[in-house]
Amino acid sequence: MTQVRLQVNGAVREAEAWPGESLLYFLRERLGLFGSKNACEQGECGSCSVFFDGELVCSCLVLAAAAEGAQIVTVEGLEDDPVAARVREAMVAAGGVQCGFCTPGFVVAMTGLLRGNRHPSDLETREALSGNLCRCTGYVRIFEAVRRAGDALE
Amino acid sequence: MPEGLRTRGGVGESIPRPDGPDKVSGRFSFGSDLTAPGMLFGKTLRSPHPHALIRSIDVEKATGMPGVKAVLTAADLPGERLYSLHKPPDQPVLAAAGDEVRYAGEPVAIVAAEHPEQARAALEAIAVEYEVLAPLLDPVDAIQRGSVLRELTIRSGDPDAVADVVVDGYYEVGQQDQAPLGPEAGLAIPTPHGGIDLWVATQALHVDLEQVEACLGMRPGAVRLHLGGVGGAFGAREDLSIQVHACLLALKARRPVKMWYGREESFTGHVHRHPAWMWYSTGADRDGRLVFVKATILLDGGAYASSSGAVVANAACFGAGPYRVPNAHVWSGAARTNTVPNGAMRGFGAVQSCFAYEGQMDLLAARLGLDPIELRLKNAIRPGDRLITGQALTGAAPMAKLIDLCQGLPEPPAPSDSLALPGGAGNVASAAEVVRGTGFAVGFKNIAYSEGSDDYATARVRLQRGPDGAAVVQVKTAASEVGQGLVTVCLQVARTELGVEAVEIERADTTVGDAGSSSASRQTWMTGGAVRDAARLVAAEVLKRAGPPAQALAGGHVLDEEGAALAPIELFLDEPIEREFEHHHRPTSGLDPAGQGDAHVSFMFVAHRATVDVDAEAGLARVAQVATAQDVGRAINPLQVHGQIEGGIAQGVGLATMEEIKLKDGLIRNASFTDYIIPTSLDMPEVAAVLVEEPEPEAPYGAKGVGEPPLISSPAAIVAAMRAATGRRLNRVPVSPEELAGLSECRPGWLVRPGQSPAEAVRPAPPL
Secondary structure, three states, rough: OOOEEHOOOHHHEEEOOOOEEEHHHHHHHHOOOOOOOOOOOOOOOOOOEEEOOOOOEEHHHHHHHOOOOOOOOHHHHHHHHHHHHHHHHHHHHHHHOOOOHHHHHHHHHHHHHHHOOOOHHHHHHHHHHOOOOOOOOOOOOHHHHHHHHHHHHH | OHHOOOOOOOOOOOOOOOOOOHHOOOOEEHHHHHHOOOOEEEEEOOOOOEEEEEEEEOOHHHHHHOOOEEEEHHHHHHHOOOOOOOOOOOOOOOOOOOOOOOOOOEEEEEEEEEEEHHHHHHHHHHHEEEEOOOOOHHHHHHOOOOOEEEHHHHHHEOOOOOOOEEEEEEEEEOOOOOOOOOOEEEEEEOOOOOOOOEEEEOOOOHHHHHHHHHHHOOOOOEEEEEEEEEEOOOOOOOOOHHHHHHHHHHHOOOOOEEEEHHHHHHHOOOOOEEEHHHHHHHHOOOOOOEEEEEEEEEEEEEEEOOOHHHHHHHHHHHOOOOOOOOOEEEEOOOOOOOOOOOEEOOOOOOHHHOOOOOOOOHHHHHHOOOOOHHHHHHHHHOOEEEEOOEEEEEOOOOHHHHHHHHHHHOOOOOOHHHHHHOHHOOOOOOOHHHHEEEEEEEEEEEEEOOOOOOEEEEEEEEEOOOOOOOEEEEEEEOOOOOOOOOOHHHHHHHHHHHOOOEEEEEOOOOOOOOOOOOOOOOOOHHHHHHHHHHHHHHHHHHHHHHOOOOOOOEOOOEEEOOOOOOHHHHHHOOEEEEEEEEEOOHHHHOOOOOOOOOOOOEEEEEEEEEEEEEEOOOOOEEEEEEEEEEEEOOOOOOHHHHHHHHHHHHHHHHHHHHHOOOOOOOOOOOOOOOOOOOOOOOOOEEEEEEEEEEOOOOOOHHHOOOOOOOHHOOOHHHHHHHHHOOOOOEEEOOOOOHOOOOOOOOOOOOOOOOOOOHHHHHHHOOOO
């Protein structure tokens, strides 16, 4: 076991981790932050998306030990984020949520997209979200949620 | 009625789902998010061989390892050793020493430990001695050896009917994975009195409960199941996965045990869509009226029965398409082999045969020189017509209308950006090489359980004063919300019947009566119907308490027959009102030896038109648009219906273009989202959808199911478009780049006369 110390959602957090433990496991099982999901655990589905020092990453591909000293923001840490708030409202209103397993990862990725570009084109949206898999919605209403959230941010 | 007395958010409105805010914030708890003090992690040891005799299992070393609290094998099982959706059960809870394992991935031992890595290490320390046996992998071979899960023949009309024009075709459908994003997961917690509580992501709590009780050898009442948040299902959660194992480990360790499967394990931890091999012969007169359909539909059932029997029946019953077919001879069957069991997936047998009969319709249109849509219109089934099972269509069957509406939907513009070409971001295709093709297909399927099942759902509805004194409705069922939006439907139904907007949908568990499975597109009808009927009993009690001239409830008030408010509903709630109702659909019958019978309660119809851009040289395709008209009876929530349509089409795009479990020597070679690919946001076509609302007479609110039709004929339409663009046969889904480029072609490995059992199949002559 090694001790890992990092900032999560603005607070310093510290816990023991096994040498091979992923940041995703650490966030979920050590820190109790279950908003980041475990759908593929090999970086294909984006359900575990978090911001790592401001960069959108799959937390399943990051070793917990490699996050020592880093600033991590999970979906739980976006509660007061104005962009994420519009994203969440738009996802519910547009029907972008069904089972919801991919949803927290999408909310994180959509927040990242809209922070840089309030009005992405359809293809820019598709490209930006292509690292997040959804099995329920066919993405159509998630694209609509990006448009609505972008409009609401004006 | 004054505006203030309207009940907002009732049946027919596109209200947002009530669990949406928790799901977007990350607060919603899925099966894999559950946690309890002192919780252990459970893991499963699985057979690496598709077929082997277990000589011995030695767990001694594993038992003493750090953190390990329980190691169990078949020798420790306290109850029934077999389970299944099928009766009698045939699938071992754990394979026993001295017995065989029958597929690669079959559970052999289970372990619980303090950390998942300790559990994994313990699995590696379990010594299992196998005597490897030859696996039975070819389903024709299996049928010829009598290894059959179910076979069924449908005969109707004149077996010797002669047609002016006959087309023969051979078709294959690959093995599709449901790939719900949420893994199999659950948490078992022993109770102080020797019972157990299991929170689990499942499609059917009571169906699980019956099997879990039997396998634990526990008396009724000692086991309670609670719905853990479900991350999608699509059929993958009809069979047991972690349920019995987690309970066994928790009872042994006397501590809570959580189990979840990683993605690789999930591929062997649940059933898949049956791969199919289909031989068809379709005859018509010179005007294009169908004369006969003869078909052999062979499915690989895998090692255990699961729901193969019902899938076989569906593939056969709907195997001639939603057409007037006066003469039919269909053989449908599932072979028992040494592959991962196959069972339920969205579309459930209807998807496979649709790909074949719609391919046949296009062949027939080409042979007759008819427009494919005109041919479908000419033969479209109508109310009053009989299916090949002899059952008359008594409900809504707007097939011709669907075809008309679908073909009239606007077509998509040409790709405006290189990213929208086949090859997408890879930009492999040159715009000049891209050919656009359009294809059309129609399909249909049953709603709810068939063949004489007593299909019902239970709901308990309670009306009382809330903390602020205002009326509140609580709805309790055991029906699984799996993502489809059942919680929204139940909420809308309760509002409509009781005129109260404050509705709480309680967590589903087995403390209320059975609601059956969230499958067969049945819950809007069945559980929606149970909530409606229970709520009507509650409403009747309110009106009784209010007395004349009270007539109705709306906008929180009791109304008179003119619609004027008499009093707020809460005035009559000194005592809460609670009623329970069991909603049954009309009984169905079995199928007789000729495959005849009124086996189904109702049918859903659908039409799809696909527009696909193809770069045949590069073997690349991009589905630009899927247009669809769907028979929904009535849309309880149009927003959710469109969501079901778009999501189902996404899975249809996947089946047509990319999704297939690849087996080699009985082993799955692509058990990950890196190698089993599903459509991303870049692959998803535009969807143009129109809902046809012809109320179904027997269905609550006239609403049919909506989940499955989007996936029935969308793959067939997409492949028809690819054929139109390339001129190739493309008789197998998913269409591979090699087939699209003309570098390979799918040919039958066996010759079968359509309608005959593969027991009589012969190998084709080798190519010269």
